[in-house]
Amino acid sequence: MPYYAPMVVLSEALLLKDNRVYYSGVPFSGIALFSEKGVVTRFQSYTEGETSEEHQFPYQQSPSMGILDDLLDEYWESYRVLEFQGKPYTGYVFVPGPNSLISDIECYVDGKAEEGCCQHFSDSNAYSDLVISKGNIQHTYSWNSPDKLSSYRISAVEQLSSIDDSGAINVYFAGPDNTISTLNIYKNGYQLFDACGYDNDELFSLADLPSLEQYMGTGPLSIELFNVPPEDFGQICKQLSEWSIDEFKISDMTRDCLNTLSQHKVPKVKELVAYNLIDITEAELIEFKEQYFPDANLKC
Numbered sequence: 001m002p003y004y005a006p007m008v009v010l011s012e013a014l015l016l017k018d019n020r021v022y023y024s025g026v027p028f029s030g031i032a033l034f035s036e037k038g039v040v041t042r043f044q045s046y047t048e049g050e051t052s053e054e055h056q057f058p059y060q061q062s063p064s065m066g067i068l069d070d071l072l073d074e075y076w077e078s079y080r081v082l083e084f085q086g087k088p089y090t091g092y093v094f095v096p097g098p099n100s101l102i103s104d105i106e107c108y109v110d111g112k113a114e115e116g117c118c119q120h121f122s123d124s125n126a127y128s129d130l131v132i133s134k135g136n137i138q139h140t141y142s143w144n145s146p147d148k149l150s151s152y153r154i155s156a157v158e159q160l161s162s163i164d165d166s167g168a169i170n171v172y173f174a175g176p177d178n179t180i181s182t183l184n185i186y187k188n189g190y191q192l193f194d195a196c197g198y199d200n201d202e203l204f205s206l207a208d209l210p211s212l213e214q215y216m217g218t219g220p221l222s223i224e225l226f227n228v229p230p231e232d233f234g235q236i237c238k239q240l241s242e243w244s245i246d247e248f249k250i251s252d253m254t255r256d257c258l259n260t261l262s263q264h265k266v267p268k269v270k271e272l273v274a275y276n277l278i279d280i281t282e283a284e285l286i287e288f289k290e291q292y293f294p295d296a297n298l299k300c
Contacts, residue, residue, distance in 0.1 A: 013100030020049030040066030065091030081111035179217030237264035
């Protein structure tokens with residue numbers, strides 16, 4: 001899967017030996033950041049110690065300027081504003097950590113990060129998280145290594161008073177081929193598929209539910225529907241009818257859910273898991289399962 005999050009280090013931490021570039025004693029793969037007096041002058045990509053194609057940070061904003069964080073003047077008003085040379089800052093901010101590893105990359109516009117993005121690297125293995133905000137939509141990416149995207153989340157960022165009414169889609173990846181292992185849709189998350197598209201080939205995005213099939217492998221697949229509204233539940237089940245699902249989890253199981261499942265059959269399910277039976281009994285659920293999911297195990 002071509003979604004990378006390479007480690008970023010300050011150029012002075014690299015050592016040139018036998019025409020190869022090393023970091024901490026091993027050939028370097030990642031991005032070197034060159035700067036003069038705290039102002040970033042250029043980036044250079046390396047693979048196994050040798051120069052490689054230029055890396056473009058897949059961020060929403062692409063300001064040309066980049067500085068190290070110690071050049072910033074910071075002050076507080078009703079919210080945080082970052083200043084550089086007496087003006088609200090627009091550009092990248094790189095925060096060096098131990099061993100000259102860049103631990104945080106932030107993108108500011110007019111001194112604020114609300115409409116920008118931030119990426120945090122946990123350690124030199126490039127475990128990282130990238131958060132991109134577009135209006136009230138937030139995209140969150142997590143990597144277990146530079147070339148292993150472990151999860152993607154899209155959520156609606158609402159006011160605190162209404163956050164319980166918002167929704168989210170979570171996609172988790174696993175296995176040697178880094179394919180989808182779990183799809184989780186929470187509350188009104190299905191409506192977010194319209195907002196999933198992201199105009200950048202370097203970032204994972206979802207056009208619609210069927211588009212996920214291209215990222216599926218031969219490993220186990222779990223589908224989780226938590227508190228999904230009835231109208232969205234029907235649309236989801238209709239699109240899942242041909243999927244091979246190892247575990248199908250449904251929370252707040254109601255009689256309406258059973259009616260929908262009987263109309264939009266999802267026959268290729270190995271295990272049906274029901275949480276919180278609302279207006280049906282366990283006996284009714286077992287009877288339903290025997291009729292519509294005869295080959296599946298049942299947990300409730």
